Amino acid sequence: MEFLKTYVLRRNACTAVCFWRSKVVQKPSVRRISTTSPRSTIMPAWVIDKYGKNEVLRFTQNMMIPIIHYPNEVIVKVHAASVNPIDVNMRSGYGAKALNMKRDPLHMKIKGEEFPLTLGRDVSGVVMECGLDVKYFKPGDEVSHKPKSLTHTQAASLPYVALTAWSAINKVGGLNDKNCAGKRVLILGASGGVGTFAIQVMKAWDAHVTAVCSQDASGLVRKLGADDVIDYKSGSVEEQLKSLKPFDFILDNVGGSTETWAPDFLKKWSGATYVTLVTPFLLNMDRLGIADGMLQSGFTIGSKALKHFWKGVHYRWAFFMASGPYLDDIAELVDAGKIRPVIEQTFPFSKVPEAFLKVERGHARGKTVINVV
Template identity: 90%
Template sequence: MGFLKTCVLRRNACTAVCFWRRQFIQKPSVRKISTTSPRSTVMPAWVIDKYGSNEVLRFTQNMMIPMIHYPNEVIIKVHAASINPIDVNMRSGYGATALNMKRDPLHIKIKGEEFPLTLGRDVSGVVMECGLDVRYFKPGDEVSHKPKSLTHGQAASLPYVALTAWSAINKIGGLNDKNCAGKRVLILGASGGVGTFAIQVMKAWDAHVTAVCSQDASELVRKLGADDVIDYKSGNMEEQLKYLKPFDFILDSVGGSTETWALNFLKKWSGATYVTLVTPFLLNMDRLGIADGMLQTGVTVGSKTLKHFWQGVHYRWAFFMASGPYLDDIAELVDAGKIQPVIEKTFPFSKVPEAFLKVERGHARGKTVVSVV
């Protein structure tokens, strides 16, 4: 959805993240809902017609420019977009059940009618058109009210990873600028998009941060403020961590085997919390269906939460949460110089497939951005 020239944004659903969705089901209301007449021109876009490997990405110059269907929507001219690992996973079909349920809650559509599907999570651009009920934005605004100190490319790199990290740290983890000073924080996967943002937020709130990454990323995470850096390739992680003091908070964007040992390094019976961004929720829905998938997920998270509670620590799952107010807080930190975007590479719009391959290979050092305008 980031890889179009324009896109639709709903203020109440996605709040200024430029995390937008096209309307596939509902028809426009009869009453006038937009500040301008509906557009009938086409635009370039990268789409997929089926799920699969990178070869399914297809360029078209005949994608219809979106129309405003509801009076609380705006249309954005996209200047830049960024690619997240979830975009690569969705190209292969990850989360298709949940995506189709959101698009078609009554399950009226036939399987496969989500295509052609445009991938992408977050963008930066300029408001072209507003619905009649929109008050927060006006045509010409750079969104999501873009930090004044950033280019569109830099701004496009932030929303998805920033709100994912913010939800894990603040909403789920309960940390903020008033209670974080002196807290010992461990970040697993510290050199990726979420990790590089999380380091900066925790340091802005005066926490002590230990970052886990590979040796070639150590200079980057130190520049971002990490106090201690551990190279996960240099030996047994548990052996390296046992010489450090216990942690108050662990953010895990790696998952897998880390969950079996990471919680042992939290302070026991002190409110210490482990938050993982790796959850089986969408996988369960894809594999088992909506009802059984949600049930299985509930059983899994409930059993793990209870197990670790009796061991004196809190176990939590976190995920992306769209929030305009959170983005406003993040923009203030950016303009104050406390957070800077970390971009590893920028691709032109014509090279979107190469950008996907870059993200698919992993070992990120910040974000991958696509310049659209």
């Protein structure tokens, strides 16, 4: 989701990391070729010209409409987009070194060349043009291909948080619909976008879910299927957890001090796993550079994993992973009625800065969505 009216999407583009089902995996070439002639008209967009606080967001009506540069790209007319906490952090420069390298891996953009920069992870819309190598989509397809039961506003709320949770639970945690029944799962930070999705997918796989959130969000998480709810504002979460049985899996959306005590509530020597989504990976690269940052991150995860291994549990980091097949699986669960979007608030395209401020304040109860069309 970039905050603009149209959008170039290709499988290997870092600014297009979330989309409904893409099988466009052919190796890009340097040809500029598409199903229609290139366009050169302009469109409105929200961009930043430097990193900083919310005032750096700037509205322009003179952004050029993208054209097809590679035969595996599609151009999407954006109908809705959502705002994630990482978008707010990136507005302030978080992850700039690593993401700039991914945007231009051959030439490694120098500081400042990324501007004007559009921000965002999620998008739902309609395909306008396709590169000639694109076989899975055609103009007019709803991106890409979104669950049939959802509106564009609902669909735009899911991809980034869904794939982040799916990465942590399935790819890193090893849980799936075949082995999850009866497993005891603890979700820290359960009322946000990732947490609300994680509750639903774990319940769809018949796990027993304990959700940690504030009391005013308890009704929401129970409605999503949480079996037990712990209010972190009513006293020590550690003390409250002591009255419960140990867990097979912990998903940590909070980070900080939680990782010093949360793994202690896992079943020992049973393959139980603690997975955190709050890692220093991009911060290390921002601070130390790409090579040293990756080296420091590798040392940190290795030492922590080894320490917890000797305690009888697994310690892991998880990150968002773009995956068309995973989105297909998620879309099936959505259309089967087992997962529903949780949207806290929607904003018109003219109020993107207000949406950023809403997310920046935290204490989310689901997602914040921008209606572009």
